[in-house]
Amino acid sequence: MLRPTPGLTLLTTLQEESLGSEMITSGNFSSPSPWTLAAKWSISGGKLVHIAGAADTASQVAGSMVAAPVAGSTYRVTFTVESISAGLFTVTLGGATYASPIIASGSYSFEITATDTTGLILTATASLAVSLDSMSVKTLTYPQYAIRGMLPVGDYLYVVYGPYLRRLDSAFSSTTLNSDWLMNSTGLVTMAHIRSGDGFQIMICDGTDKSAYIYDTDTELFTVLNELDYDFQGGGSVAALDGYFLSHQVDGDRIYNSEVSEGLSWDAADDSRAWVKTSDIQRIYAHDQLLWIFKQDGAEVFYNSGEAGDTQPTFQRMSGGAINIGTIASWSVASIKDKLFWLGSDKTVQMATGQSLRTVSTPQLSYQIEAMATVSDAVGYGYTEEGHDFYVLSFPSTDVTYVYDSSMDEWHERESYDSDRQTDGRHRSNCYAYFQDRHVVGDFANTKLYELDTTVRTEDGNRIIRQRITQNINQDNLMLFLNRFEVHFEGGIGLANGQGSSPLAMLRVSKDGGHVWSGVRTAPMGGKGNYDTRSYWAQLGSGRDFAVWLSVSDPVKAIVIGAYLDYEQGYA
Incomplete structure (x- = not known):
């Protein structure tokens, strides 16, 4: 049986706003210049004032601003209305007017997305009497960082993205925990936790020499570990075992441990050496109550x-x-239950159970990995779903993801559609955590968290193409005549309406071992409740070395139960 790979459901998008430099001049109204003021507007005593008598404007044209608005960009506009007794005014920036007219005193802060490059305009009604102070216009952006690591601790999920650490609750509402102490913003991180006091301590390493971060859930303090203040000598990666944090030298063979239950207490003398092999430590990993170096x-x-x-x-x-x-x-x-996986130095995929080692990559996969120019950036994670243990291994430089189902001892490839490039590439998941009975993954290109879900047939709305290519079909190089190829899908899987209500399976055939493929031929898979639909293709031609390429792009539950080929053997 061939099962569909899981889809992705968006859980949340983590965002930290970034404000640019001030765009207007004299926003404190210290001078009338460079404001353009109609008759009933004036600047006096550090205030912008309008008196009743005419419907007119106060403006700062684009040429007088520090920087002109850009169509499509979003801006944060803030000001204070100290008093207003009648009428109203509107705010327009870059050709776009804020939806709500200003009718009351108070502090205002809102966003406007410009539609052109014109400046800032305040438009008053004739009856308006108002006094304004402290106006500001700044570019508003939301930087796109990768999800760098995740760790469930207690009732929360802690996520590192860009330079930020966020705490997410069961509803995936989040709080930034390190606004005053930003981390480095790129690259994956290792995370671990121990019990400390009445809460937990979470340690984060990003590979910086003699530097790491500790967040204490009890005191809610975020601390930067360093050599000077904490005698911290590690930084390469972090693991936790028996109440200790452990971290290794960035360039060296030493591993350091904290005091038990206290990640802020380190002693350079509390170290161990991994000296059997001469190279530097690349990673430490706690697995099955042991420390793997x-x-x-x-x-x-x-x-x-x-x-x-x-x-x-x-x-x-x-x-x-x-x-x-x-x-x-x-x-x-990465680990799954009692199994530990990694990409070996010989470019094979290794699985350890206890200390027993087995190569699980096939010769075909090893050939693909050997052909890659860069494999050192490969990233893996493991998870269990529906009784299957999956090790997911992505190669960012090659833009490909391979997945090992250790329960079936089989490999398959996963792809995600890249809407920017309009092509398929590596799977979007960059890291993994099991939280609130959900398989949560973080995106490698943006700040989105998704749920891996086998009941979902798309990836955050993008289509998934599920494909299976057979091994070559030949028989002593004799001519074969393919009369009929039938695929037994689980029936009645069509959707109630829309795409997928009449799902189709697509077939391409190669007669030369997979070098040249035919055009696509389709067959129905069966609409909702149609359990007796048969998906088959007849008269597929003749050749000596066949291969069949089956694919489904409709968002339906495409489970292949079996496949059958009717052919006749011909001449030599």
Whole structure:
């Protein structure tokens, strides 16, 4: 049985607004210049005043502004109405007028999206009597950062995107936790947590030498770890084990541990060395109560020796805990239950159960990986759904994603539609967390969080093309005559209306082993409630080396139960 890959449902978009420089001159009304004031408008005593008597305007033309509006850009307009006794006025910027006329005193802040390049205009009714102060116009943008890491802790999901740490509740409402201490804004991060006091501490590493971040859920303090103030020597990546935070040197073979239950207390002497292999540590990962230490030329497995405070290091290598295959991509390391996966230094995908190692990449997949120019940026995560354990491995430089179903010992490829490039590429997911009974993934290109959902047939509204290409069909290089090819889909899966109400399966045939493909032929899959529809294609031609390409793009539940081929054997 072939099952459809999950769709993506948008859960939330994380946004932090960014304001540009001031665009108008004399917004504090210290001078009439460069304002253009009609008869009933005046500037006096640091106020912009209109008296009743005429419907007219106060404006600042584009040429007098610090910067003219740009059509399509959004601007934050703020000002204070100190007094207003009658009438109203409107605010227009870049050809667009704010929807609500100003009729009451108070502080105002709103957005206007310009439609042209004209300046700022205040238009008063004839009866208006008003006094204004402190006007400002600034460009408003929402920077597009990648989702860099996620970690569920207690009742919340903590998400790093760009330079920000956000806390999300069960409704996916979010709060920024580090407005005063911004992090670096690019690259994936590792995250871990321990219990501390009456709450938790969350530690974040972005690969910066001797630098990391701690957020305390009890005190709600965000702290930057460094060498000077905290004797912190790590920064490469972080793991948590038995109440300790652990972090390794960016360039070296040492791993440092915090005090138990206290991520703000470090001692450079509390260290362990992974010295069996000579290369630098690439990644540490806590798995099955053990600490896995990955280098490029091998890996080592450590455990908590219980010798904290003695002359021996707290964490020591297990007997037999040296593994010859390291990782060429530190972000590829991921676990599912008792299984640990990574992209090996030999460009094969490795799976460890306990300390037993097995290569799970097929020769065909290994060939594809070997052909890639860059694999060091590969990123992986794992999850379990409907009894299947999936290891998702993306290669950003090659723009492709491969997924291993360890329950079936099978690989498949996942693609997402890129609306900007209008083509398919790597899957949108960049990192993963299981939170509130949802499989939550973060986007690699923007600040969106999605739910992986097998009941959804699109990705945030974008279509999914589900495809299966057969292995070559040949028989001793004899001529074959293909009479009929039938696919047994789960029936009655059409939607009530719209696209997918009469779903179609598409078929292309190659007669030369997959080099040249025929045009697309379609067959019905069965509308809603039509369980006896048969999807088949007849008279597919003759050849010696066939391949069949099956695809479905309608947003329906496309489950392949079986496929059948009727052919006749011909001459040599």
